[in-house]
Amino acid sequence: MGKNLGFKVFSVLLALILWLQVMLSAEHKTIMRFKVVMKDLPSKVVVRDAPKDIPFYIQGKGQDLLAALIRGVRVEFDASGIEVDQTYLPMENYEIIGLPPNAEFKILEPVTDAHLTLKADSYNQKSVEVIAAFENDQARAEFYARGYIMKPERITINGARNFIANVSHLKTEPIKANMLKQESFEVKISFPNKQINSGTTMVGFTRKPIRSETRIFTALPVVSPLPDISPRTVTLKVTGDPELIKTLSPSSFTISTQGDPDENGWINLEAKCPPGITDYELTPKRVLHN
Numbered sequence: 001m002g003k004n005l006g007f008k009v010f011s012v013l014l015a016l017i018l019w020l021q022v023m024l025s026a027e028h029k030t031i032m033r034f035k036v037v038m039k040d041l042p043s044k045v046v047v048r049d050a051p052k053d054i055p056f057y058i059q060g061k062g063q064d065l066l067a068a069l070i071r072g073v074r075v076e077f078d079a080s081g082i083e084v085d086q087t088y089l090p091m092e093n094y095e096i097i098g099l100p101p102n103a104e105f106k107i108l109e110p111v112t113d114a115h116l117t118l119k120a121d122s123y124n125q126k127s128v129e130v131i132a133a134f135e136n137d138q139a140r141a142e143f144y145a146r147g148y149i150m151k152p153e154r155i156t157i158n159g160a161r162n163f164i165a166n167v168s169h170l171k172t173e174p175i176k177a178n179m180l181k182q183e184s185f186e187v188k189i190s191f192p193n194k195q196i197n198s199g200t201t202m203v204g205f206t207r208k209p210i211r212s213e214t215r216i217f218t219a220l221p222v223v224s225p226l227p228d229i230s231p232r233t234v235t236l237k238v239t240g241d242p243e244l245i246k247t248l249s250p251s252s253f254t255i256s257t258q259g260d261p262d263e264n265g266w267i268n269l270e271a272k273c274p275p276g277i278t279d280y281e282l283t284p285k286r287v288l289h290n
Contacts (some may be wrong), residue, residue: 031056048195083120130152130153141252189202
């Protein structure tokens with residue numbers, strides 16, 4: 001009985017192997033979906049609701065088709081000419097990228113229509129207030145009783161015009177009661193959807209000290225991906241616990257630009273300070289991109 005069962009299993013496996021060999025060496029005509037990539041999209045344009053992949057008719061040996069599936073072949077569209085409010089992209093000026101080397105199959109034609117439907121929107125930015133959210137009323141009451149201060153109170157958000165137009169503020173993730181046992185802590189900012197983003201994803205909370213001290217740091221460098229900004233250094237005035245203030249040095253802070261320049265070339269600045277700083281003031285508050 002056991003020998004017969006073992007022989008049957010072996011026979012099935014052998015038949016499966018032979019079938020796979022035939023399928024991998026045989027010629028097939030089928031449909032395969034390739035990931036869509038927008039290449040050279042203008043920096044001020046955001047594309048929404050475009051298809052994530054496109055089906056193509058392809059013909060070739062099974063082993064080559066399997067290799068293409070494993071490699072993650074993609075179709076790159078030249079998006080350099082897309083304009084705001086455009087609703088489609090012609091099925092032309094595209095290139096199939098990532099084909100297996102020495103693969104012998106033909107990509108016949110796309111299954112889809114003569115164009116891709118999409119929504120092209122302008123890429124905007126704005127400054128919004130950040131509001132603390134709480135796990136429950138007890139956490140809220142304890143938070144205000146202990147005198148916490150949030151920094152930063154406002155952040156710059158970026159995204160498609162239609163998505164950020166009605167955003168007046170953002171909330172933090174809920175503050176929990178056990179967090180309030182600490183003198184300082186950080187909480188993530190909650191964004192309403194993936195279409196809205198910011199260079200600042202967290203805010204810090206620090207208990208306001210009974211005594212505080214102020215100190216000024218000059219000629220702090222501004223970190224920016226843009227090479228031509230003016231001025232390149234700023235002055236920072238910080239306030240906090242006297243013991244903390246004594247330990248600080250210029251390297252304790254990072255001053256960086258936030259978002260893109262406005263229509264006049266101005267970019268807002270933000271200071272990243274160590275926990276325990278209850279207030280800071282930058283001079284100037286923004287720099288000019290030449």
